[in-house]
Amino acid sequence: MVTYDDLPNIIGPLKRAAIDASMADDGWAPDIASGESWYSFWGWLPNSYSRPDVNGEGGGQIEGIGSSISFDGIRARVDNATSRWLSPALPDGSAASPSLTSARSTAATLGASGTGGSFDADGVVERNSGTVKDTLQINLSGAFTTPFYEKYYAQFLDVVHGIGVASAMLEMNYSVQSQIWSSAGTDAATLCDNARQALTAYADETAAQMLKYSLTVVSTIAGAVASIATAGAAAPLVASMVVIGGTATMALQATEAAAALEGSSYDELMTSLEGTLETLATKIKDRESALNTMMNEALETINASPAEFDLDKYSLVEGDYPGTAEMIDIKQYRADLVSGAMKDIGESLAGAKASLESISASNPSPRHSTIGAGSTGTHTAACALKELTLGCLASTAQEYERGRELFNATVAHFFENDATTKSELDKVAASESLSDLMGQS
Incomplete structure (x- = not known):
């Protein structure tokens, strides 16, 4: 071989x-x-x-x-026919591997997987968010709990899952880029060697030759990509990323393509070689174009619905949460459970952010401009999606930490004054147009 x-x-x-x-x-x-x-x-x-x-x-x-x-x-x-496969030399995929690891780590932390890689469906974010939810719903009372639950539990999980889906798309992209190029190189070399054999046989025997070769790059792409429709906790959000469940996934998962080399003369055999090499370049282009479409549509979706991907962009609306006259009831150890769980979540978000930041700004797969989706391949779309996703994650992490600090301030104020003290979460209300609601005691 x-x-x-x-x-x-x-x-x-x-x-x-x-x-x-x-x-x-x-x-x-x-x-x-x-x-x-x-x-x-x-x-x-x-x-x-x-x-x-x-x-x-x-x-x-x-x-x-x-x-x-x-x-x-x-x-x-x-x-x-052959020079574009040699100059510049095809990448070997190794430059994409670190970015794949980084994207996979971020996606897994946020409950998603783009390529069938492992992720913890009961990870730090999911598990501790459950603690926040249960404690707020069962063991704390006061007008502040409902809007706090809505933003810092329900909407927060939707946001991190959305960011997880975007990160899984990056994982999918870098998985393809890390694996296809050695197969593409093998395909190109094999097609040329097959042509050499066929031309030699024709010259020796003056007989027609036919060789059919299954392009390994296609099966490699299929193996590198799995639909994120099974991406754990993030699965319900896949539908909002239109292309994932549609044409992009279908194109990426194509499992069969053959290049037939045939002819009964020098010209026919050379024309066949030129055609098979073009088929190989086109197959790579098809797959990279599908990845680009997927990532570009993700960019459009995030920009069109920023509150679904950035917690800081989500605002509570006055009137959606009827006030109550009940006394605020907080036990310190239960408040500590919420604060501790939110702290653990914040640390996980910081780790996910660091992983996403480490994705390289350099093109991992440079090649001749006529191979695949141009000389930059999927790099431009991947960089744009990474930067937008990173911005959403950083903003979300900052806003979530703000929510934890406000919760802690509310608890501290409560114990300093007594159960009738006005909640410090009127600080949230001031920015969320909920001052009347949050001011109730």
Whole structure:
């Protein structure tokens, strides 16, 4: 089995095979008597042409009567078909691996997975949010609890799940980029070597050849990508990321593509090689375009509904939470449960933010502009989604910490004054237009 590392050494023999096939079209074959260093008509008649060396260089000089011929056009045709796979060299995927790890860590922390990677469905954020919820609903009372629950539990979880979905999309992208390029290189090398064999066989036998090769890059993409429709706690939000459940996932998960090399002449075989290499480039483009569509639509969704992805953008609306005249009832140890749980959540958010920040700003997969979705591939869309998602996560973490501080201030004020003391959460109310509600005792 050939690999991408073999491709530079295949090109020279491919050129000689193409020249042999072209000469065979006109009845010329290597002259055995000359050690196959000359072409003779029918393989033995006089007036021979010199054969190129094993790397396809030289050749074409006449021995006998007549003019020399040039094989430069054939060599140029091979170069035109193969050069983009060699210069610049294809990436090997390793540069995308650190970003994959970072995106996967953020997604997992926030309850999502883009590529079937492991995540804890009962992780720190989920588990401690449950503690906040239960304590607020069962063990604390006062007018402040309902709006506090709405923003810092219910809406907060929706927001972190949304950020988790966006992070899972980045995970999906970097998973593809980390895995497909070694397969793409193997495909390119194999197609060229198959063409060399077919051209050689044609020149030797003057017979039609057909080789059908299943592109490994396609199966690799399928293996690298799993729909995030099964992305744990974040699954209910997938529907808002329109493309995930539709065309992008279908395109990314295509499992079969074959490139057929066939022909009964030099020109037919070369045309077939050019076509199979174009098929490979197009398959990569299709998959990268699907990833770009997915990430760009995520950007549009986040920008269109910022409150669904940034807790600071979510405002409570006065009148949605009828006030109550009950006394505030707080037990210190129960308040400590809420504050401690929120502190743990805040630390997890800080870790998720650090992971997302570590995604590289450099393109992990540079290549020739005609391979895949241009020379930058998916990098532009991934960078834009990373920056927007990171901004949402940083803002959400800051706002959540503000909520914890306000909760702590309310508790402290309560114990300093007595159960009839006005809640310090009127600070929240002042910014949320809920001063009347939050001021009740």
